[in-house]
Amino acid sequence: MRIATWNVNSIRTRQQIVIDWLQQHRVDVLCLQETKVQDHQFPRSPFEELGYNLYISGQKSYNGVAIFSLKPLTEVHCGFHPIVGDLAADFDEQKRVISGVIDDVRIVNLYVPNGSAIASDKYEYKLNWLTVLQEYLQTLQSKQLEICVCGDFNIALEDKDIYTSKGREKHIMSSPTERKALRQVLELGFQDAFRKFTSEEGHYSWWDYRAAGFSRNRGWRIDHHYLTSELYQQATKCWIDIEPRKLEKPSDHAPVIVEF
Secondary structure, three states, rough: OEEEEOOOOOOOOOOOHHHHHHOOOOOOOOEEOOOOHHHHHHHHHHHHOOOOOOEEEEOOOOOOOOEOOOOOOOOEEOHHHHHHHHEEEEEEEOOOOEEEEEEEEEEEEEEEEOOOOOOOOOHHHHHHHHHHHHHHHHHHHHOEEEEEEEEEOOOOOOHHHHHOOOOOOOOOOOOOOHHHHOOOOOOOOOEEEHHHHHHOOOOOEEEOOHOOOOOOOOOOOOEEEEOOHHHHHHHHHHHHHOHHHOOOOOOOOOOEEOOO
């Protein structure tokens, strides 16, 4: 099985790029973030014609997540509330979580808040969101399925996940508090699939559009697959496909694929 995660930064803008990629890489499951479209306006038919079942949770202009799957998913739910109830509070107003089961694996597709700036209201929102995520995943673990948590985490967990570590403790997406919050989530028993196969620095999944970020390889690795123990042992490959980032008008993120 191959599962890909990709922040497409608007599915309608990047529709043909995603279609072309799926025709070349017929992954079993594709998890998208930042689809930026309401459900009734999602371009379903081109992807259904490729044989995919679509599960979407979107909103106008911002956020939005979706899962494309060659096999139908079961136990599909959107947001935190179906799992943690009132603890979800108002976090589900932003469409950032969608999940479903395929072949006894629970796939959780996330678009973690960016946080904007350290000490801002959006930063506090991000930290609180991660606290709810921890409870959400802990509850899912009680159902005794292996779990693949993937998506745009908006956090580079280690300095080697960034093109330069200079001043990163004061930078959004790499502050010590954000990293600690994510590590607390991972301590539930999740491991980084990419780092099972690639330990060195210099591998990134996001490059800023500004300042020739991609051509200068000034990137960050913030798109991840985190796996529970048995699934981690079954993983045979995990890689970042930078080819779509080379195209005209690409997403600023590249797809990340894990194979079992």
